[in-house]
Amino acid sequence: MTQPATPAPRRSADSVSWGVRVAAAWSWRFVVVVGALVVLGTVLARLSEVVIPVAVSLLLAALLTPAVGWLQARGVPRGIATALVLVGGIALLGAVLTFVVQAFINGVPDLVDEVSASVDSVQQWLVNGPLNLKQSQIDGAFTSFTTSLTTNRDAITSGALSTAATLTQILSGLAIALFTTIFFVYDGARVWEFVTRVVPRHVRPRVDVAGHRGFASLVGYVRATVAVAAVDAIGIGVGLAVLRVPLALPLAALVFLGAFIPIIGAFLSGLVAVLIALVTQGFVVALIVLGVIVAVQQLEAHVLQPVLLGRAVQLHPLAVVLAIAVGLVVAGVIGALLAVPMVAIANAAVRSLLADEAPPDPAQVDATDPDDALPDPEHPQDD
Known part of the structure; x- marks a missing residue:
């Protein structure tokens, strides 16, 4: 009479459900990534x-x-x-x-x-x-x-x-x-x-193109930001001059510099103009200045930002706001200034790296297309 087969002993890992194992795998990888980011942030x-x-x-x-x-x-x-x-x-x-x-x-x-x-x-x-x-x-x-x-x-x-x-x-x-x-x-x-x-040689062409596209996105961002800042400064500066608010030109320059922090920069710098108008010209003029600032901000938010910055950086407004908030918390005003362009570079580079198609030759990328543009086409380094 044959003896029944002895069942193989179960490992302790077998008693853990599939969902828990997946969560654990994600968790330790997440901890490693966060740890690497913390170390990188500390060094920076x-x-x-x-x-x-x-x-x-x-x-x-x-x-x-x-x-x-x-x-x-x-x-x-x-x-x-x-x-x-x-x-x-x-x-x-x-x-x-x-x-x-x-x-x-x-x-x-x-x-x-x-x-x-x-x-x-x-x-x-x-x-x-x-x-x-x-x-x-x-x-x-x-x-x-x-x-x-x-x-x-x-x-x-x-x-x-x-x-x-x-x-x-x-x-x-x-x-x-x-x-x-x-x-x-x-x-x-x-x-x-x-x-x-x-980087390894076999992925170097894709990384090269991703870097070129990231820098091209930065070029588009800077161009669009300068245009938006100029419109903000001219619109608010003209309003201040018409209302005879003192220091209209320096305040317009302050608005221009503040506009390099998207969404909130020009508005916050414009509040300085409102304060000066309140102190020097009274409540009514200050209220009109505030209305001018809000009108210019509406023009920026509904026309300039979607047409210019939207095509340049291809970021959702929520991503822009969160990037500014994180940059402000981490590094103050400088962090808020650099947050959006750095996110724009990372967004364009990562999208290029994750693309399924084979990487194009950097010399053949169309410089007029923000998705394909190169920051600096190959030029001979002649003097």
Whole structure:
């Protein structure tokens, strides 16, 4: 009589359901990815004084490289074209900043006089208005404020010293950004070729095309952002000039710079104009200025952003808002400025890497199509 077969012992892993095993597999991989991102973020944060200028120089290269390519296509040697574009850009920026600063300096005395008159009017309203405060109470509040400044003189002085240290860091960062921009604009193709050597040879063509498409998306983003910022600054600046708000030109320049942070930048910088209009021209004019800002923002949100930025970066508005929020939390204003262009680069590169079709030859990519455009078509490095 045959003995019944002894069943094989069950492993402990066999008692775990399929769903739990899949969840565990996803979990440890997720932990590894998050850990790698944390380490990368920590390294970048420690090197922020170098990383931020390099990121800014990448934006500048995206702005200037098309102009260098345009000059080179018309027979100008690349070295000379790079020098012309960089010197011209610096000269233009210096002229604009000088003009804006001079206008600000000229407008400050009038602004101080109007603020002083407004403060006197507020004091009269506090004494003679419905609050019926006593002049001694107002004088006491002013004395308390002065005493507080005197008491915290050391803290204010240390803050000024910290500001001086920050100014030194800014100047060194500008030097790094300028130096890096020169090489990105002049020799960007060979820099990228050197970077791609770290990836395996069999995937190098696809990574090369993904990088070109990512930079092309950045070029489109910078162009569209400059156009949007110009429209915001002109619209709000004209409104301020018509309403005779002091410092209309510097405020328009502030709006232009703020518009480089999509969606919220121009609005927040415009609120400064509303505050100055409120202090100098009264509530009615401030309300009109706010209406002008809202109207310009509606034009940007419903016309400029979908037509220009929508085609350039191909990002959903929710992704833009979340990217700005994360950048603001992680790195402040600089993070908010760099968040959207970095996400645009990553979006274009990842979409290219995940494409099923074979990667095209980078030299054959259509430079007029944002999905296929190259940042800098292969040019001979002749001087």
